Amino acid sequence: MQRLICHVDMDAFFVSVEELFDPSLKGKPVVVGGRANQRGVVAAASYAARKFGVHSAMPLRTAGQLCPHAIFVEGHPERYREYSKKVFAILSRFSPLVEMASIDEAYLDLTGTERLHGPPLKAGHLLHEAIRGGTGLRCSLGLAVSRLVAKVSSDQAKPNGVLYIVPGREARFLAPLDVRKIPGVGKKTEASLHKLGIRKVGDLAGLEEAFLAAHFGKWGLALAGKARGADAGGWFDTEVGEAEDPKSISHEHTFNEDTVERNQLETALLKLSEMVAKRLREHRLYARTIQLKLRDEDFFTITRASTLDHATQLDGEIAGAVVGLFRQAWNGAKPIRLLGVHAGALQAVEGQMNLLEEPKKARLREAFRSVDHIRNRFGVQSVSFAKTLKTGIRERVHDNPYDLPGKTADSKRTNEP
């Protein structure tokens, strides 16, 4: 049976959700991500704002210069998660094999649903209409035999379009597109390809695999396959289905102003450790590697990792490791711009941990369960490390506002620690 994959990509998602709640924003230049004078980048821009050259990932200050009359909004992550879930629910009516690839993007496996939904293009339009009717949001939709071609075709269909690539026509569809359109080809790879005189996907498809392998290693081989429309290894080559456990969990924070205040920095590390530990417990995962991320005022960035002799999900153990790394890595001279805490080498609850568990640890874990419960009800800052309370925290550390759906957001916070 011919495989049929559908890629759904919401159009200007964050902006469109904002418009649902405030229709007066419609048609106006809107920038989601923060104020025009803040440190940060654009998370989403309305089509009206894009006309001025504003696009996502652009520094907010730049966007403010390009389009001073734009409406700048911080955004509402809970709303985006809510609408992402709505989209997921609608898609689930069309196929049991649905996967949210990010908050505004999903893959469906529609293989064998022809008797139910009709031919591919018909199914696509039904889906498009269902999303429009169920959420009031527009999306673009690509259908093809592979994830890769489905994704590229949804991009070509933007905005508000449906595009089906007939099986066998993949290479012809891709050939005239810029190499940059291939997922995984970013600025650097594009530049390298241009140097070799390769500009279009068609140029790429004609090359020897050995040539690409020589220039780009393992990635070059995949690239050759992608140019012909194959999923060609890696994540793209997996079946569409249930999301797997995360491979890492991290939180980081950029300070509004660079700082050399050790107290402030270490307090921030404790907060970040708490956030990481809380998410580990939500996922019922344990981390064996803890990593610190440090960025100084010159944007010079280092990471320092430490592998523990056992896996953990406890705030104190993570904080202990990360503060240790921090004291080794930073001599107090250069002002710090960003701190991050990263948990890797994750393992499930099942496994050797249970055997090694000491009764003391079990009690601690029980205590943290209660802490998480209280935090969920009253906010992160309702329960915290003693040091945090003592030194006070001026700089507030936020959750990732544009996280994947399905994770609980910490509710309201007080301004006082």
Place this chain on the structure above:
DNA sequence: TCTGGGGTCCTAGGACCC
């Protein structure tokens, strides 16, 4: 144009072991 935050995957070198 002074550059967020949360992820994934890949590479390369060194330690260590057999």
Place this chain on the structure above:
DNA sequence: TCTGGGGTCCTAGGACCC
């Protein structure tokens, strides 16, 4: 005694995606 070879784990950094 002038330098094996493979495997695995760990660390650091970087490209890329939304």
